[in-house]
Amino acid sequence: MNRGQSFLLLLIGSVAILTLYVINPFVEYVIASAILAYVLYPFHVRLSRRFRRSLAGRVRRSLANRLGNMLSALLLILSAIVAVILPLAYISWVFVRDLTEIARGNTDIDVAAIEGEIASLTGEQVEVGEVLATAGQVLANTLFGGVGGIVTTAIRASVGLSLALFLVYYTLLDGPAFVRWLRLTSPLPSNVTADLVDRVDAMTRGVVIGHIVVALLQALVAGLGLWAVGIPNVVFWTFVMAVLALVPLVGAFFVWGPAAAYLVAIDEVAAGVFLAVYGVLVIAMVDNYARPIVIDQQAHLNPAVILLGVFGGIYAIGFTGLFVGPIVIGVLAATLETFREDYDVI
Structure with a gap:
């Protein structure tokens, strides 16, 4: 390996590390967007083909291809928002609300009845309410860094979700070209x-x-x-x-x-x-x-x-x-x- 190749590899490694540092706060959303685009891509292929056929004869072929791909990607993203993201956002809100209450020791479960049944079967007094509260706190700490971090997580998730939708759009458009580039670049x-x-x-x-x-x-x-x-x-x-x-x-x-x-x-x-x-x-x-x-x-x-x-x-x-x-x-x-x-x- 000559000096030029060594320098180029060092430069690639340095820039790669800097890139990971830059995207690290939102790396999970970058990966999630790739997964969502991967799931949607088969539908994108079929839908874009239909759009191209409907536009054929009205505009130039190259323009019809671009418009068909763009319309397909936009339609799939809107469908994903309505069918997946909005329901998931609502479910997440309810989940966070319930988890917060459980972590604070508030639950609608009849804890006294459970404790009485356990005591009658084993002769031991178990504080089920404390166990549930501890489990809720552990789960809140694992997912959000504690109950106090839920608001911060929600703001970060909103920004990350907006970024992910843009990434899904461009991944649907340019994903095949990226895969071809990987195949050609692979050593x-x-x-x-x-x-x-x-x-x-x-x-x-x-x-x-x-x-x-x-x-x-x-x-x-x-x-x-x-x-x-x-x-x-x-x-x-x-x-x-x-x-x-x-x-x-x-x-x-x-x-x-x-x-x-x-x-x-x-x-x-x-x-x-x-x-x-x-x-x-x-x-x-x-x-x-x-x-x-x-x-x-x-x-x-x-x-x-x-x-x-x-x-x-x-x-x-x-x-x-x-x-x-x-x-x-x-x-x-x-x-x-x-x-x-x-x-x-x-």
Whole structure:
């Protein structure tokens, strides 16, 4: 390596470090925008093709292509705002409100009935209210840096969300060109680069659709059951189930199972039995049938690894880490698998 190449590599490394430093406050939103654009891109391809066809003959072909891509990207972003971002913002607000109340020791759960039932069964007096408050404080500290950091997090999230929408727009427009540039710039042989890109694509699709979407679907179905039987703080417990549901078969049970027992403990036996039956016949079936259908068979990731990515991501960068963490680990797994197979590493 000559002096010029050494200087260029040093310059690239220095600028890369400075770039990471600049985007670090919003790195989770940058990654989240890439994930959202990745999910929306197949729809963008079909929609932009329709727009181009409708504009063909009215304007020049090159202009029709640009307008078709722009209109498709704008329409998809507006659809994402209405279908995803606004509902998620409302759910987040309710979740933060419930979490704040729980962390302060205020909850609509009949704590006295639970403590009395535990005392009658074990002979021990357990302060359930203090346990819930401590758990709420730990969760608030992990997600927002404490109850006092919620306002700061909300302001930062608003700015980050605006940035993410702009990034999604330009990623939809220029994403394919960026992937082509990566393929051409990669120092790896073309066949290894193609193999790596295919593996990362399959792994990301399997993680996002096969694990996270199924977990969110199962949590929503379970949340409807909790709401139907009158469990308080439904949004809070639905969020907890969304994380736990990443563990197949038994994840969400750790919430709806105790909830059914709680209803029986406070003499609402019919509601408790209904929730238990609903959990076995409906909630569990979502996991048993939906997960094998939607998981890409090329993306083999152990659920324990997914769960580690979820908790690590949440702890590292907050709520967005729920999605970012598993994908980062999935990309690492795809890279290691490519290295093992293409370079004959035993």
